[in-house]
Each structure stands twice: as structure tokens, then as C-alpha cells.
Amino acid sequence: MALATATIDFSALRANLARVKELAPNSQVMAVLKANAYGHGLVPIAQQLAGADAFAVARIEEALALRTGGITKPIVLLEGFFKASDIDIMLANNFQTIVHDEYQLAALEQAQLSGQIKVWLKVDTGMHRLGVEPQQFEQFYQRLKGCANVHEQLHLMTHFACADELENSYNQTQLATFTTLVSDKPAPLCLANSAAIINYPQSHGHWVRPGLMLYGVSPVQGKTSSELGLQPVMSLTSEVIAVRRVKKGEPVGYGGHWQASADTQLAVVAIGYGDGYPRHAENGTPVLINGRRYPLVGRVSMDMISVDIGADNQSVAVGDDAIMWGAELGIEEIASCASTIAYELLCNITPRVTYQYLN
Template identity: 45%
Template sequence: MARPLIADIDLDALRHNYCLARDQAPHSRAVAVIKADAYGHGALACARALEGLAPAFAVACLEEAEVLREGGITAPIVLLEGIFEAVELERVEALGLWMAVHTDWQLEALLAYRPVCPIPVWVKVDSGMHRLGFSPAQAGAVWARLAAAPDRACDLHLMSHFATADALDPGYFRRQLALLDDLALRLEAPTCLANSPATLAWPEAHGAWNRPGVMLYGSDPLEASNELSRRLSPVMTLRSEIIAVRELAAGEPVGYAGRWRAPRPSRIGVVACGYGDGYDRHAVDGTPVLVNGQRTGIAGKVSMDMLTVDLTEIPEADIGSEVVLWGRAANGALLSVDEVGRHCDTISYTLLSGVLPRVPRRYHGPD
């Protein structure tokens, strides 16, 4: 019998979430962001599920795009970080990719390259995130040079990234957006600005393209949920089983360093899942799990291959009982990956993308 840990991937939920993003911005096109192996969900399977819905996909790098092309995905693919070496332009052209340009050497490499067909380019501007991008003062000259080289670059768009679109305080977001709106107006440039939180909460940021990412996988990226984000459906359910049960007297410790001690006579269930599978080792005692669809909590430190949960209030739980680490239980009960992330002092992005390859993915929904 196989180890019972499975990542169930609901492709119908993925399509539902994509349609939510698309329908929220009917005058924009939504590029489906499937970088980092679709946030741990399997990029090729997710791309195939979204074919016919998403007009384009976005990945971080050339290697991620190659996986999609080799798997038969023909839709446009945007390289969000562009190229890392000038020699990659040959593959960009051969695979028919679009690319971001965010720094001087990328610009010079592209302008020196002689493609058979010009390459669609998204010019990235640093509007306040301060990671990648040309300064607003540089952007006009960069845009003009690319526009004057239609044999090298085509279908130019202005791109940026919001640092605080998820936050309750809109001040910094509005400052970024005002800068970008002014720049786009001066350049007469179509834009791609809205990430997941801006797609959900800031229609004024919707441009020619939006970039929904984590919301596609059912995670709510907003500090305060809104009506739309509450309609997101979880795509991944990380599911395992109880593989052993221990009866402990009051005061007995559990796990490494005995962090958790039984406050009363207790039943402890051992679950086949640990940090060697990608479950966060920083989960505190009480981090929620569902056992047979009922909420309980982690008791003791997470081990490499196992973790332990308190079954005292679930007397019917036993070896073979379903355990949901996040996602939807067989009885329909839901445990949000966002809630689990808060207990681990992290975010859903790290939990979802951190599920390791030894955890089998089991896909449901469109082929």
C-alpha cells in the first residue's frame, strides 16, 4: 500500500478562479501566472486545464517556458524576468515567447539581436517595489528606443508590480498607480499592472492585461477579504491519513524537545506528512488540521516524515482516518491554506509552492 499523502488538484476549481479574474475585468485580458510549477500545482497540467480560457501564460524564466512548449502548449508565454543571458534570445524567438525587459543590458541585447520575427516586449518600470525595472525617468527613453526598432521588438506594453495592493492602507498603492497612469498616458502605452490583489480589489488598475497569480489557486491575497475573494475555490487539498494512535497520560510530551505536553489524558494521532514533504516545520502547536472533516490541531514539532495531532475530542478517529492539512475534506469541510500559513508565520505562496516532488499530485477535472 502506498504512503497515503496526496496533493489533490481540482482543475475545475482552477478554471473557476480564472473565470472570476477574467470576469472581474471584462475590458482586460488575463494572463494566467503559472510560474514556480504553477505555485506547486503542476504547470503543464494547469496550463492544459486553462487552454481555451487563458489567452496567454506567464512564467519566471526560459526553463519554465520550455516545459510548457514541450508539453504542447502553443499559447503565448511571457517571461516575467526576461532573459538572464543574451544567448537565450535565440530560444525566446524559436519558442515564440514574449519577454519582459527590465534592465539596460537586456535592452541592449535585444536591440543587437536580429530576429526573423520581432519579439513582443513588456517594458518593466520600477514604480515603487524597488526590485526590477527601469526608473520612471528612464522609461520614456527605453520605450522610444524599442518603438524605433520594430524589426526587433513589437507589441510593446508597460508593466509594473504593486507592493501593497493587498493592504488595507491604500496610500502607497495609490502613489504607484498615479505614477504609472501618468507614464502610460504620456507614452500612450497599453499596460499590464494588476496582480492578484489588484485584480480583485482595484479595478482602476486593470489594464490591457492583468496578471492573476496566487488567486488562481484559491488563496485569498487580500489583508481583508472582499465579496469577490470569498468566492475563490481552493485548488489543492493536501490530504493524508492517521497511521498510528498513541494514548498518553497527562503531562506526557510529544515529539522533538517535548514542546507539547498533554494537558490531560490524550489521544495523539501520527500523520504521514512532514517537512520532508514541504509541510512547514515552523507550524506551532494548535495549527489547524481536519481529521474526518473535524477541526483539531498539531501537537508537537513537525518531523521530516510525520506530524502529530490531538485526537482527544475526535474519539472515532483511528488509523486510516482522513487528515486534511489544507483544502477540502471528504465531508465538504474547508481549511484555508491562508489560515494554515498564519499559524506558520508564513504565507500561502510558500506552503503551496513548497510541496515537494515526492508528494504525488492527483488531478481531477478537465483532461
């Protein structure tokens, strides 16, 4: 039996990269692969993105895994380095780094290196997470330009806080702040994440850095992936392992969280939060079996969920495939039913799930 399986469609992945290039034809593409390529498999995904100009990860361990996997393209550390001892590793592996604070800048200035490291200076224009303050920008820029350990070509970056909200004026405020700061700097610029690539073409700059949209998930509020020309890359499936009857009034699952309102049948599917399916998926969350949507009932268990297939259903049997999300059932809908976001569902896939890659 093929139980919990994440099927990854490489053709959809490549189509989504093509869509990025269609939307931002004058920008280079930094494909974001952090968190195991959003749960899709770090190295296999990178190997299929030959059309990307660079890759971005969050941690140096992810970057090293890419190099071990044979990836030779430029790799950017989106959070920079955390220890001065990482600088030699970055140089040896040709990693590029974000600089967002004084510690990182001073460590680069004090390092004894045999070569230079390419740096992306990150400015905090309103996200208030990482980045130098606007009033610090000029000082950081000049110090990096004067640092013998830093490559002469600096890159400048910022990050939008609300790019998924088209009408949010804060995006324009951030864009104006960044544009004013860098107006006299001959440096490549990078502002647009997935949502900004779609919502704010004026922010594309020399580089764009798509993440979620590469995996075929909508990064924009109120828009589905298909409406945006994206194709879901992952389908999460399992199988029906039991079909059983319950009578009206009988409780199902831990805590009797759901009770049958009439005599019915349940299909028990071998997937649960131990595989990454969201424990807080509410009653009624759709599951697709044989092309038909059925509602989840009862609490999600570690290894199983129950689906109400109706009293007279004779078309669902043990061994039938059950789709949790994929091309036929959008992950955005499942995330909404679990009061979370698609990012979390993708990143929560556990090692117990089998990966299957389709070209």
C-alpha cells in the first residue's frame, strides 16, 4: 500500500519558473529553496531549476547540502551568517551573504581572507525583522565598499511586509523609502518576493526572489493559483484503509469531537499529524476520493483521519487513493480550514512521508 505520499511534479515546477520570468522579464531570478524547498525536497528541486540565476536559503547547512548535491549556481544566505567562523566556509564554497547588522559587518571587516565575498546589504524599510535602519544605510554601504574582504559589486535588498495585500498602502511606503535611499547607488536591487512579483511590477528591480509561487501556491490574498497562472507542484495523498458504519448519535475520534447526525459510513485514511496533515483541520475540511469531495469528521489523529462518505456510498473501498491537497484540491483551501497558511502545511511534511518525483 502506498500510504502518505508527496508526489512532486517537476513539469509544474518548471512551468511556474517560466511564469515568474513572464511576469518579470527584465529581472534575474533568485529561487528561494529554504526549509527543504518549502517541503518539496531541497536538492531535487534545485536540480530542476536550471533556468534560475541563483538560489537562496536561510541557513548555511542548507547551502552546504546544495553544494554536496552538485549545485554550482550562486547561493545566497538570506539571514546571513551567524558566527564569524562561518566566513571561511562561505568563501570556500562561494556562498553570498546578506549583511543586516553591525556584528556581521564588523566580522567581515576583521576577517583574514584570501578572497572576497559577495554581499547583499539588507535595509529594513518597515518589516522590522532583519535589516539596517534607513539612517544607518549610508554608513553600512560605505564601510562595505571600503572592506577589502567584500566584492566590489554590492547588491541592495529589502523585504515587503504586506505584499500579498494589493491595496495596502504600506507597500508603497516601503517602496518609496527604499527607492529614495538607493537612488544614487550603482548597485543591483532586489525587493520582490512572490507576492510583489505579481502585485507590484514596479518593485521587480534587477533581481526577483520567488518562493511560494514556484511551488504553485498563490501568494496573493483572494486569488487562487490557477487564476495566477500557477500549477501546484505537490500532491499529498494516502489510501483508505477501512470503511465502517456508524449510527446516528455515535461519536467519532478523540473526545467525541464529532457525532453522526444520521446513520452513515466513514472512510478511514492513513494520514495524520504524524505525516504533517494539520491537526486543527476542522470538521468539513474536504478530502478528495475517486474525484469526489468528502468532509473530514472528528479530530485528526497522529496516523489517521475519518471522512464521512455517506450511508449509501458503494464507490469508496479499501485501497482507494485519497488526496489531501494537490492540483485538484488547492492547499490554500485546506490551510484556511485549519486556520493556518499554505507555507506551514508544506513545511510541516514529516520524514515518514514518501516522496515521489515525476518528470
